[in-house]
Amino acid sequence: xxxxxxxxxxxxxxxxxxxxxxxxxxxxxxxxxxxxxxxxxxxxxxxxxxxxxxxxxxxxxxxxxxxxxxxxxxxxxxxxxxxxxxxxxxxxxxxxxxxxxxxxxxxxxxxxxxxxxxxxxxxxxxxxxxxxxxxxxxxxxxxxxxxxxxxxxxxxxxxxxxxxxxxxxxxxxxxxxxxxxxxxxxxxxxxxxxxxxxxxxxxxxxxxxxxxxxxxxxxxxxxxxxxxxxxxxxxxxxxxxxxxxxxxxxxxxxxxxxxxxxxxxxxxxxxxx
Amino acid sequence: xxxxxxxxxxxxxxxxxxxxxxxxxxxxxxxxxxxxxxxxxxxxxxxxxxxxxxxxxxxxxxxxxxxxxxxxxxxxxxxxxxxxxxxxxxxxxxxxxxxxxxxxxxxxxxxxxxxxxxxxxxxxxxxxxxxxxxxxxxxxxxxxxxxxxxxxxxxxxxxxxxxxxxxxxxxxxxxxxxxxxxxxxxxxxxxxxxxxxxxxxxxxxxxxxxxxxxxxxxxxx
Numbered sequence: 001x002x003x004x005x006x007x008x009x010x011x012x013x014x015x016x017x018x019x020x021x022x023x024x025x026x027x028x029x030x031x032x033x034x035x036x037x038x039x040x041x042x043x044x045x046x047x048x049x050x051x052x053x054x055x056x057x058x059x060x061x062x063x064x065x066x067x068x069x070x071x072x073x074x075x076x077x078x079x080x081x082x083x084x085x086x087x088x089x090x091x092x093x094x095x096x097x098x099x100x101x102x103x104x105x106x107x108x109x110x111x112x113x114x115x116x117x118x119x120x121x122x123x124x125x126x127x128x129x130x131x132x133x134x135x136x137x138x139x140x141x142x143x144x145x146x147x148x149x150x151x152x153x154x155x156x157x158x159x160x161x162x163x164x165x166x167x168x169x170x171x172x173x174x175x176x177x178x179x180x181x182x183x184x185x186x187x188x189x190x191x192x193x194x195x196x197x198x199x200x201x202x203x204x205x206x207x208x209x210x211x212x213x214x215x216x217x218x219x220x221x222x223x224x225x226x227x228x229x230x231x232x233x234x235x236x237x238x239x240x241x242x243x244x245x246x247x248x249x250x251x252x253x254x255x256x257x258x259x260x261x262x263x264x265x266x267x268x269x270x271x272x273x
Numbered sequence: 274x275x276x277x278x279x280x281x282x283x284x285x286x287x288x289x290x291x292x293x294x295x296x297x298x299x300x301x302x303x304x305x306x307x308x309x310x311x312x313x314x315x316x317x318x319x320x321x322x323x324x325x326x327x328x329x330x331x332x333x334x335x336x337x338x339x340x341x342x343x344x345x346x347x348x349x350x351x352x353x354x355x356x357x358x359x360x361x362x363x364x365x366x367x368x369x370x371x372x373x374x375x376x377x378x379x380x381x382x383x384x385x386x387x388x389x390x391x392x393x394x395x396x397x398x399x400x401x402x403x404x405x406x407x408x409x410x411x412x413x414x415x416x417x418x419x420x421x422x423x424x425x426x427x428x429x430x431x432x433x434x435x436x437x438x439x440x441x442x443x444x445x446x447x448x449x450x451x452x453x454x455x456x457x458x459x460x461x462x463x464x465x466x467x468x469x470x471x472x473x474x475x476x477x478x479x480x481x482x483x484x485x486x487x488x489x490x491x492x493x494x
Contacts, residue, residue, distance in 0.1 A: 069392050105398040116393035120411045120491045130397035133407060162492020175393075182397060 026075035037242035053239030109184035169200030290446030304368030313379025334373035363435035382417035422480035
């Protein structure tokens with residue numbers, strides 16, 4: 001990123017109604033392929049935003065850059081008002097050091113398509129790993145917190161099982177508990193039902209619904225489950241070629257899409273179902 | 274002389290040689306494992322200098338003869354003021370040599386742990402060291418155990434070379450008995466069988482046990 005572009009971004013976002021997540025002219029390229037094209041996206045605190053769109057439209061990249069799993073080439077991402085992969089040197093934004101990255105990452109949790117539970121740990125140990133080793137909680141505190149979350153996702157009775165003994169739906173529920181145990185402000189769900197057998201999708205979407213109704217978490221979700229997205233989202237963003245082609249409330253976007261590409265995509269998805 | 278007479282006369286020396294061989298194997302294995310872990314991790318370092326140091330070590334010790342390395346450590350290093358006792362020179366040479374092969378196993382196993390594991394650990398905000406130590410290495414260990422079993426047998430057999438710098442191991446004793454009795458078939462035959470028995474009935478079962486133990490910890494057994 002050049003210095004001139006740095007200069008045009010605020011060191012931090014201040015004032016009333018600062019969005020919990022804010023993408024400002026964010027560009028991500030893989031070689032010559034542009035995945036995010038000067039993307040602007042705000043997510044308010046407590047809002048549930050679902051990202052839909054054709055493959056390669058940059059949906060997952062939004063979540064991956066937020067989790068700092070992928071770097072960005074241009075622009076600035078703000079989380080809770082503070083720049084994510086940048087930090088202020090007093091006058092301008094410079095690339096963040098490890099300390100800043102770790103501080104910022106503590107605000108974000110993520111669940112993956114393929115769960116990625118740690119295979120050498122039980123469900124409970126998976127949930128306790130972060131609280132004990134990263135947050136520095138005592139084993140007792142971490143255990144209480146983890147057990148409560150495992151109860152919440154309906155996995156309390158399987159807490160001593162290793163992931164290899166759990167079904168996909170069960171693993172994903174443990175993965176959600178593991179992420180929540182870190183008490184993030186923002187939760188990211190990356191196609192969390194795509195790798196599941198149809199009959200267990202409900203147990204995972206059920207947990208997410210519960211989160212939406214009972215907690216004030218800010219959530220970003222990428223999904224192909226249009227019915228689910230329509231039910232629980234505050235807002236749905238349709239991505240096309242690294243930009244937001246159209247967005248609105250679920251009823252607006254699914255019921256009365258304005259843009260031709262949105263219409264095409266939605267009718268293609270409906271045909272597939 | 275019957276084989277029974279041979280054993281009753283030379284059994285004690287063969288036994289003491291076997292003991293030396295086993296002790297040498299254990300110490301050299303400990304050295305090989307430690308240095309393989311260090312060099313394997315160094316080869317994955319983001320720092321180019323650290324990577325190069327490990328690469329040079331692996332190239333030298335994997336690319337040249339163990340016997341010549343042993344001679345270097347025992348006969349040449351004293352010329353530079355580093356004199357090592359022969360047993361020490363023996364396990365250092367064998368440990369460094371097999372450690373070079375082992376470091377490739379460590380590196381390969383770490384790289385073959387699913388990428389998602391790194392990402393999940395990062396998403397929990399774990400530090401680089403925590404990710405490696407608590408998440409990646411335990412899984413890499415399970416992947417690399419079977420090839421380490423092979424390497425341990427290789428290591429046992431490599432220790433025979435220390436007889437050439439007069440460490441009184443099994444091979445050395447067999448050679449000595451042979452040169453005083455000319456009973457080649459008995460001396461070297463016995464040594465051959467003992468190497469096989471140690472590999473087959475000590476090393477292989479221990480490695481299998483370790484594999485099962487680790488698999489149980491992974492919840493796979």
